[in-house]
Every structure is written in C-alpha cells, then in structure tokens.
Amino acid sequence: MAQPKINRVTLATLPTPLESGGKLQSGANLWVKRDDLTGLGVGGNKARKLEFLCGEALDNDATCLVTVGAAQSNHCRMTAAAGARLNLATHLVLSGAKPKRLEGNQMLAAMFGAQLHHTGFEANDWKNLETARAELTKDLIRDGQRPHSIPIGGSTAVGAIGYAVAFDEIIAQCETQKFVADAIVFTTSSGGTHAGLIAGLVRARAKDPQKVLPKVIGIGVAKGFALSAESVAELANETLALLGETARATPNDVIIDPSYMGSDYAVPTQAATEATTWAAHRGAWVLDPVYSAKGFSGLLGHDAQGEFAADSNIIFIHTGGLPSLFVTH
Template sequence: MKLANLERLRIATLPTPLQYAGRLSEALGGPKIFIKRDDLTGLALGGNKLQIVEFLLARAKAIGATCVVTCGGTQSNHACQTAAAAARVGLKCVLVLASGVHNGLQGNLLLDNLFGADVKLIEAPATSPDELDRAMEEVSEHLRRQGEVPYIIPLGGSSRYGAAGYVLASLELINQTTELGIRPDYLYVAVGSGSTLAGLIVGAKAFSAPYRVKGVAVYRPPEEQKRAVWALAQDTAELLGLNVTVEPHDISIYGEFLGPGYGHLTPEAREAIRLVARTEGLILDPVYTGKAMAALIEHIRVGWIGPDETVIFLHTGGVPAVFAYAPELTD
C-alpha cells in the first residue's frame, strides 16, 4: 500500500484519545457516545486540520517551497493551524482571508497574528472558493516576483494529499475501538471543504470499520457537498493505491443543521455547545462541531439512534472561534 510511503511531517500529537462521554450519553437518554479528541492534536489549540496539513507541508517541502499560501474566512481553523504548522517547520505563511462579521483581532485571527502569518483580508464571501483561489494566485505571483517559491494549499486543505490524513486517522480510530472492545454504529463529523469526510469514508471502507460515517454540512448545501466529497474520495483512494470503490450511497450528509449558512450560529448549535460544556467540560465551536453535535442530539431525540447503539463523535477542534462568538454564546 502506498499509504505508508506517503511523505508526512510529524507535527500533530498522535494518537489523540478516544474518550467515553458518560454524562452526555446519560443526558441524552442512552446511546453510548465516545468522543475522538482531534481537538487535542497539539498546535494552535488543536484540530483536525493538523492531520491534513502534515501531508500538505511535506509536499511543500518536497517541491522546495519557501512559503505556503492558503485561504478561508477570518475565523478559519484551517488557516490558523496551517500558520502554526508552517511556523513549526520554518516556512513563511500567507493567509488570504475573506473578511466577514467575525473579523476583530480575536479567536483564530488573533492566533494567526501570533504565528507570524502575513494576513491579506479581501472583500469576498468565505463561501466563494473561486474568488479566494484568484486572490491566492495573485498573491503567489507577487511572491514569485520577489524570489519566493509559494505552495498553494486549497481551501480547507481539500486535496487528495490532505484527505489521505484522515485515511490514516481512520486506522488509528479503528484500532482504538478494538482496544476499548466497542463496535460503534456511527461516526459523526462536521463537513466543511470535505477532505476530512472523504478521508474517513475511504478509511472506513479500506479498513472495514464497524461504523457508518455521517457527515453534517456546515459550509454548503448537502448535494453540492456530496458531489465534492465523492470526487475527492475516489481521487484519494486512487492516490493511495487502495482497492476501494466509493459509491454515491457511501456518502451520507445531513443538510438541515446548516441554518442560515456558513459561520452563522444556530439555536440548536448553541444548545449543543452548552450541553456538552455542562456535561463533559468540553468546548465545541459555533461553526463546525456545534452543528455536528446538534445533528447527533436531534437524531438521538427522534429515535434514529437507539439507546443500545454506540456513536463516535469526531471532535475536530475549532476552539479558538468560541472567543470570537462570545456575545452570541453567552446569556
């Protein structure tokens, strides 16, 4: 398998723990909920993107890049973790960020500054990848003229090298379920650019996971999201030389928790964040994990997930954004 040979920089603290959330399970009336703590990957207050960025920065180093350029919204966890990882391996980092409502020097934007990233704020919606791509190209052209060798990382690190990170992370997770002696029925995860879900679907198929992966759309409508994830999953399996065929029915994404759109806190996500904080002492975020947890809570309440079943919730991080959303989260 080519997976073991794929170049990777060791930056994240792995394996992350898989923990039983007993008080949350009890509060919701039954199903056993385990939380996979990818919010504890180490740098920049943790998060899923470090697992992805390890492979992308290895590519950057391999082509002799002197600097990485990536993009997102002002509260992008991906951008922030890229900035931290770039600092760690000695690469310059330029972030092209779509200015939105949460653009005070708080949360991820504050951390970007501490990590020494060169932040370029542009007037564009964070949900407009084409405009962000164009802006990254312009910035890179400018850098080339200054003698730099830029490496562009797409929105959310969503490429087959990035998704490969979550194929490997699946192996780590499946081994942990075996060690704990559990057979989870479902794995819940927030879906933004789709690289995490694509990697998880390929990993679940390649390593015969007991669980079904359930994505919760937080960035774009589910049909659009499904098409993107399907293409990326197939591409990733091919890159890794895995004997895995991903079919459209392998991809399950719920769209009804997106609310008014990317980055808008919903009442359900707010409730989910507060419930998890008050039962487990854990911090979820308003943009990604809060909405994914809102979906899990709703599916338990309506009985789609029974009291005898077992669920893993992938905590993908996002903690810094809580500080940028303080007025909306508190009483």
C-alpha cells in the same frame, strides 16, 4: 500493490483521546474523539491534513505556504502554526476587512508569524477567495518564491490522507476499548475530513468485508462551497488512489446532512447553542458556534429522531474551533 511514497511530517500529537461520553437520550453510548486536542497551534482537525500537505510542500522544496479561508478560519491559523514549526513563511488570504484589533484565530495566526491578506470578500464567497489565493500565489512565484499553495480547508487528496489514517486510528481505539462503533458523526465543510474518513472506511471494508464498520455521517455547515456526495466520493477515490488502493467509494457511501446549518455558514442556530451547553455540562467539551456545535447538534438531532439504537456506540469527532469563541465582533 506497492505502497506509493507519501511524505509526512510530524505536527500533531497522536493518537488523540477517545473519551466515553455517557448515554444519549436513546440509550446509545456517546464517545468523543478529541481531535480538538491534536496540539498544533491549539489544535483541531487540520493538523492531520497538514502533516501530509506540509510533507508535500517539503518534497517540492517550497519556500512558503499560502492558503485561504474565512476571517476566523481554523485551517488558516493551523497552517500558520505549521509554517512556524517548519520555518516556512505563511501567507493567509482571508475574508473580511482588516479588523481594528486581531482576535481569535487571526490573533494566533499573526502570533505564529503569518502574513494576513484581508480581501474584504464575504466568508461564504469561496470562489473569489480562491481566485485571490491563485493571484497571490502567482505574485509570490514572480518574486522568486516557491509557494506551496493549499486550497480552502486543505481539502486535497493529499490532505484527506490524514483522515484515512484517522479512521484506522479510531477503529484501533475501539478495539482496545472493547466496543464496536456503529456511527461516526462530525462537522463537514470543505469535505476533506469527510473524504478521508470515507477513504479509510472503503479501505477497511476492502481489507475485511466481514468486519462491522461504522456509518460515517457528515453534518454540513457551509453552503458557499457546493459539496455533494459525488464530490466527496470523488475526493475519497483520489485519496484511495494516492494510497495505492484499488477499492473505490461510491456516492452511496457518503452521507451529508445539511439540515443543521441554519440559514448559512457561521449563522448561529438555537440547536447549536443548546448542543454547546449540553456538551459543556456533560464532559466540559468546548464546542464552537461555526463548526463543532452545529455538528454536535446534528448528532443530538439524529439521536432524538431515533436513528441510533439503545446501546449502540456513536462517536463524535470533535474537530476543534476553540479560538473563535474569543472573538468579540
């Protein structure tokens, strides 16, 4: 099948390193895929999605970017960074009230020149936040702008292509580093990273059905956005269609474990605090309490439950989140 034209702009520093992380308690080998080091606006997973989302924006002759997220959204901060790189004005619709002093991701987003729209909504009120994005987008169109409006987390099929490509990048690095990956574990929230990885997995499986491919395990950290295996498989299938692939994912391909979220999005857990210390002491990997620490606590939890065989190879995708560590309120 002819490869459809997909516009991509270079925003990330790729490939990111795949570092050895020593042994887990079970004797499995840990590997850390450093997507916290994608470079764009201090890095994180969203750089990969934004390469395709901004490619789409430029294709549509957009004059500005609009997106939405929690007050300390990494996705919003990285969209602001992409806007700065591409000379596109950026509007961010954020949960929470306007703080007295901007901190963490908000401080960086403002530094990159974005306009922050503080809505007062709760961080997990994704429905109202999305409505506010739609309204702002309409206002900008009324003012003669051509906004490229990106949903929460950049989790469209176009954005997810970034992680289908990342799946191939990981498999190629495993081959270079002479091991076969048994599982890829990562934090999932709006589902685009997960859908992209599943699209990559399904595409690789269709290309070579004999090839041993890793299990893809998402550790869910948000319940405001009702993610299911069905919805992730559906997004993966839209992504596969955009890539011109005929193979399709099923919900059986999608593993989402929400049991490491704790009581809600962004509410700290003891396991995440312990995972943060473990990672910092083992490899000086800096995890954030909202996303990557909960994801990594899931990896350690699955290991403790005996899910990984001794000498198997388990990859943790470190999806970033550094700036929220510096938020004091």
